[in-house]
Amino acid sequence: MTAPSLHPFDEAIGLRPAGEHVYEGATTSHYWNMIGPFGGITAATLLNAALSHPARLGDPIALTVNFAGPIAEGPFAIEARPTRTNRSTQHWNLTLTQNGEIATTASAVFAVRRETWGCGEAVFPDVPPADAVPPLPAGFAPVRWLGAYDMRPVRGAKPSAEPGTEHPDSITQFWLRDHPARTPDYAAVASWCDSFYPRIFLKRAGFVPAGTVSMTTYFHADAATLAALGDQHVLGSARAQVFRQGFFDQSAQMWSAAGELIASSHQIVYYKQ
Amino acid sequence: MTAPSLHPFDEAIGLRPAGEHVYEGATTSHYWNMIGPFGGITAATLLNAALSHPARLGDPIALTVNFAGPIAEGPFAIEARPTRTNRSTQHWNLTLTQNGEIATTASAVFAVRRETWGCGEAVFPDVPPADAVPPLPAGFAPVRWLGAYDMRPVRGAKPSAEPGTEHPDSITQFWLRDHPARTPDYAAVASWCDSFYPRIFLKRAGFVPAGTVSMTTYFHADAATLAALGDQHVLGSARAQVFRQGFFDQSAQMWSAAGELIASSHQIVYYKQ
Numbered sequence: 001m002t003a004p005s006l007h008p009f010d011e012a013i014g015l016r017p018a019g020e021h022v023y024e025g026a027t028t029s030h031y032w033n034m035i036g037p038f039g040g041i042t043a044a045t046l047l048n049a050a051l052s053h054p055a056r057l058g059d060p061i062a063l064t065v066n067f068a069g070p071i072a073e074g075p076f077a078i079e080a081r082p083t084r085t086n087r088s089t090q091h092w093n094l095t096l097t098q099n100g101e102i103a104t105t106a107s108a109v110f111a112v113r114r115e116t117w118g119c120g121e122a123v124f125p126d127v128p129p130a131d132a133v134p135p136l137p138a139g140f141a142p143v144r145w146l147g148a149y150d151m152r153p154v155r156g157a158k159p160s161a162e163p164g165t166e167h168p169d170s171i172t173q174f175w176l177r178d179h180p181a182r183t184p185d186y187a188a189v190a191s192w193c194d195s196f197y198p199r200i201f202l203k204r205a206g207f208v209p210a211g212t213v214s215m216t217t218y219f220h221a222d223a224a225t226l227a228a229l230g231d232q233h234v235l236g237s238a239r240a241q242v243f244r245q246g247f248f249d250q251s252a253q254m255w256s257a258a259g260e261l262i263a264s265s266h267q268i269v270y271y272k273q
Numbered sequence: 274m275t276a277p278s279l280h281p282f283d284e285a286i287g288l289r290p291a292g293e294h295v296y297e298g299a300t301t302s303h304y305w306n307m308i309g310p311f312g313g314i315t316a317a318t319l320l321n322a323a324l325s326h327p328a329r330l331g332d333p334i335a336l337t338v339n340f341a342g343p344i345a346e347g348p349f350a351i352e353a354r355p356t357r358t359n360r361s362t363q364h365w366n367l368t369l370t371q372n373g374e375i376a377t378t379a380s381a382v383f384a385v386r387r388e389t390w391g392c393g394e395a396v397f398p399d400v401p402p403a404d405a406v407p408p409l410p411a412g413f414a415p416v417r418w419l420g421a422y423d424m425r426p427v428r429g430a431k432p433s434a435e436p437g438t439e440h441p442d443s444i445t446q447f448w449l450r451d452h453p454a455r456t457p458d459y460a461a462v463a464s465w466c467d468s469f470y471p472r473i474f475l476k477r478a479g480f481v482p483a484g485t486v487s488m489t490t491y492f493h494a495d496a497a498t499l500a501a502l503g504d505q506h507v508l509g510s511a512r513a514q515v516f517r518q519g520f521f522d523q524s525a526q527m528w529s530a531a532g533e534l535i536a537s538s539h540q541i542v543y544y545k546q
Binding site: 068095107241 | 334335337339341342356357359362364366368374375376378380382384386387388389390391392393394395439442443476477486487489491493494495512513514515516517518519520522524526534537539541543544545546
């Protein structure tokens with residue numbers, strides 16, 4: 001008999017308690033980026049510390065992750081501290097340290113959702129269904145974490161423009177799910193929201209040094225809605241508003257195939273040149 | 274001889290050092306909202322703690338404020354702690370406590386800006402100039418802080434719709450400056466970004482209990498650009514994407530009259546009913 005093997009995502013975000021408010025984890029090769037772990041997996045791991053905490057109330061509403069310094073291959077510790085717990089909301093401070101230095105800080109808001117009047121104002125993009133779109137070819141980019149996703153680009157997959165010109169917009173859209181398929185939860189969504197390559201690669205049609213500095217995700221779906229997605233793809237869409245003096249922003253949406261906005265996410269990204 | 278009087282904004286965000294990493298401040302009546310200080314002034318005051326800190330490096334790039342609990346009239350303390358300082362970026366954790374309880378937490382990223390390739394992709398809205406738009410009438414809403422702003426609504430100022438129907442969108446746009454006029458700085462921008470009333474008031478054409486839970490602002494302008502605005506109005510524009518299970522989001526832009534995106538800001542807001 002063999003034990004059922006852990007999904008690489010669950011292995012990557014896995015934590016073990018190591019004292020009051022403290023968890024220990026380690027980087028894994030599946031989600032490796034250029035010179036450190038993929039930012040999405042770091043966000044998911046930080047969120048997982050609050051999700052795992054015995055004092056947890058409700059489910060995630062908001063997560064902000066500040067990428068303060070590099071994370072090296074190997075173990076790290078996360079301190080997850082509830083800063084304030086109200087009747088139906090809870091606030092968290094999260095700190096990832098490695099080799100005695102703070103590498104990432106984060107805050108999260110959890111809440112008990114309840115049924116209310118509701119309304120979707122943003123409009124689901126006009127795209128072909130996931131099964132009509134071919135997946136990104138293997139080896140598309142020299143980063144390991146891409147292999148952890150089944151990504152099917154609809155638009156803005158590949159930076160291209162006439163030499164000396166700029167791409168007319170910074171919009172990328174793709175169908176996405178974990179690979180192998182995995183029923184999503186909040187940690188998966190936190191990771192998905194960082195799965196767009198830097199907008200400046202598209203806008204300038206080429207590579208420049210760039211990295212997310214701070215990312216904020218709002219979770220619009222409840223746990224049952226996420227679980228019901230099963231192995232369906234979600235549609236991701238991202239765009240920048242401005243590139244200036246070494247920083248650009250990105251706003252992204254993650255949609256269910258049924259047209260429900262699962263999450264919206266924003267980030268500010270450092271770039272050079 | 275009388276001393277030159279302090280602008281009410283500078284009085285409101287004023288802090289005095291009270292130990293390493295600790296500052297003391299107090300609420301002021303000028304920026305009072307319904308049952309506590311206007312969230313924008315709290316955001317500005319938290320940012321001011323990092324701005325005032327002797328270890329500060331560079332200028333604000335990102336600010337996330339989590340409104341964890343109410344702030345009462347009276348004094349409060351802010352702990353401003355640099356979590357990591359790199360060569361050109363610096364990360365901050367900020368905590369506002371009052372009567373022994375954490376009321377607000379925040380994080381900020383500062384950076385030394387440098388000239389790079391740049392590009393504005395978002396498009397300045399088609400609006401009449403500020404001097405062609407009448408200001409919001411006095412007494413428009415029963416909140417004191419509105420008097421601290423000269424707000425000139427272009428669109429979506431007043432919640433209105435046929436009974437039993439919803440407003441077709443949640444867009445509000447106005448020209449804005451401090452009142453009395455004040456040359457802007459990062460603290461002013463942090464406050465401006467929270468100056469939109471809750472989008473659900475517009476969408477549902479009426480009042481429901483609502484309050485910002487978490488707000489993230491990205492600062493796209495350098496200090497010289499802000500100072501050069503002088504007493505010009507800026508254009509604010511805000512919209513929600515989804516209202517669901519007691520929370521809605523809002524994305525806002527703050528533009529100079531010359532069409533430069535000064536800041537983009539996002540928040541998640543609690544609502545009832």
